[in-house]
Amino acid sequence: MAALDPVAFLRSISPFDALPPAAFDEAARALEITFFASGTRLLTRGGTPSEHLYVIRKGAVRIERDGQTLQVLEEGEMFGFTSLISGKATLDVTVEEDLLAYRLPKARFQALLAHAPFAGHFASGLAERLRNSLERSPVASFQPDLGVPVASLLRGPAVRIGEGATVGEAARLMCERAVGSVIVDSAPPGIVTDRDLRQRVLAAGRGPETRVAEIRTAPLRTVPADTPVYEAWRILLDAGMHHLPVVRGEEIVGVLSATDLLKCTAAGPVAVMKRVERLQGRDALPGYGAKVTEMASALFAGGLEPIVIGGFVARLNDTLVGRILRWAEADLGPPPTPYAWMVFGSEGRMEQTLLTDQDNALVWGDDTPAARAYFGALAERANADLQAAGFPRCPGGYMAVNWKAPLAEWEDRFRGWLDSPTPQALLEASILFDFRAAHGALDLAPLDKVVQRARGARTFLAAMAKSALTFQPPGGLMLRLRGDSSRFDLKLKGISPIVFLARVYGLESGARSSNTLERLAAALRAGLIAKDSCETLSEAYRFLLRLRLREQLRMISEGRPPTNVVSLSDFSSSERSRLRDTFRAIEIWQDRASYHYRTDLF
Structure with missing residues (x-):
C-alpha cells in the first residue's frame, strides 16, 4: 500500500471505495496532504470543532477523554468525523507518532453524506455501523444465495x-x-x-x-x-x-x-444431515468435522450469520450424538432408566460453528448400582466416538466420562454452586449453566428450576460478575498495527467478555435460553440494560463472531489449523476501527456491570 498515490490510497479504503465515480473524483480533487509532528494537539475537547475529515496514511493519533486513552488510530483509519457531524469537539486528539494524513474539507465531506453507503459508515450508533462493516473474503468457491425465497x-x-x-x-x-x-x-x-x-x-x-x-x-x-x-x-x-x-x-x-x-447446495445442512443419518457404523465417523467445516464455509460465503450457522451445526451435532448413543445402547442393551446427554459451552449455547473440544455430561433418573455401571460404560463409548468424529477431548475434563450422575445428585450440585460460590463453584457453574439436552428422554426441568433460583442469589451473581470481569478487552494503547501488541486472542479478548457477562445478566433476568443474544434480549426486557446498550452489544457480538469465523476459514483454506489468535494487520482499516470501537463498548458495559453488581465489595 505504501506505493499508492493519495488518490489510489483513498479509493482503496472504505467507505470511499463505495462512492460513485463522479462523487469520488470531486472528493479526490479536494484532498489535502498534511504533516504533523508527534505531540501536536489536533483537537481539544470543548474547543473548536474539526473542519476536516482526516485519513491516516502514516503514523498514529491518540484519542482521549479526560486524560484517558480511548483508542490509538493508525494507517487507513479516520478521525474528525464525529466533530464534523455533531459540530462539537467532544474528544482530545493528539499525534502519537509523526503523522502524514490526507484531509477532506468539511463542505466536501458533508456533500458526500448524500450517498447512503458513505453516510452509513459514519452512522451515529455503533450498532448500526457494525451491521455492515465486515469485508467478506472468498473462503469458499461455492456461494449459493441462501436468502432466496x-x-x-x-x-x-x-x-x-x-x-x-x-x-x-x-x-x-x-x-x-x-x-x-x-x-x-x-x-x-x-x-x-x-x-x-x-x-x-x-x-x-x-x-x-x-x-x-x-x-x-x-x-x-x-x-x-x-x-x-x-x-x-x-x-x-x-x-x-x-x-x-x-x-x-x-x-x-x-x-x-x-x-x-x-x-x-450439496454443502448445506440438509445434505450433511442425510449423511449423518446414513452412518452405518463407527468406522464412518472420521471426516465428520471436515464436512461441518465445508458446510460452515459454504453457508458463510452464502451470507449467513455465524449465529444462524451455529444453530445448524448444533442440530447436526445433536443428530450425530443421537446416532452415537444408539450405537452404545445397541452394545450395552436398553438403558435401565431414562437419561439425558447434556452439552454446554458454545455447543450448549448453539453458537459453535467449527468443531471444538467436547463439553458434555450425563444425567439419569433412578440411582442404582446397575445404572451407574451402565452409564459409565455408555459415557466411555460416546466420548470415544465423538473424538473419532473430530471433537477433541476437553483439556479441562468436562466430559461425560467425568461428569455423570443421577438427577438428584445434579440438583444438589447446582444448589451447592448457588449457595456457596467458591472460585471452583463459579468455574463449574459458568460452564454447566449453559447446558441443554442434546439427546435422551429424561426431563431436565428440575435442573432448570434450580437455575432459576439464581435470580435472587445476589451473592452468587455478584461473585460470578466479578469473575466475568477478569476477561478484559485490550486497552486503548494495547492494540497496535505493528509489534507484539498486534496479535491477540479474539475469543479471549472480545467474545468471552460478552459471553461471560451476558450469562450473569441472563441468570438475573431469568432467561430460559443460554444463547448469548437471547440472554441480552432477556436483560433488556427485565430492564437490566438499556435498549441502545443491548443493540450495541448484540451487534458487537455478531461482528466478533463474523470476524473470527472468516479468519478461521481463511486459516483452513491456507492449510493452517484454525485458532482464535489473529493479527490486527489482517484486517482492513475500517475493520480495525470497528474492532477498537467494539472493545471500547465492552469496557463501558463492564464498568456499568461492576457498579450494578457491586463487585468492589467482593
Missing part, C-alpha cells in the same frame, strides 16, 4: 387428491407426477408422503384400499412463499420433516422437499 425452488404446483381417495390411488398419482407427496383436500388440509405409504400402510399391514384420510398428516406445517431457503432448512431439521407445504396467503402453491433443498 423458497418459492423459487418449487418445481410446480402442489399435486392434490380428495380425502375420499385410497392410498393406492395416491401412490399411482405420485408415481405419474414423479412427486413424493400429495396434498389431501380435507378440512383441515393434510399431506401424504411416500414415507407415509411405507410406514403407515405397508409396514402397518394395511392394503391399497385404505383411505388417505386415515394416514394423512394434519393440520399442515406450512411456510410463506417468501421464506428464505436457510429458514426452510431450519424448519425441516427442527421438525424432522421431509416435505414442507408452501403457501401464498391461504393458498398452498407447492410442496418443498428435502431433495429440493439438497439440490440447492
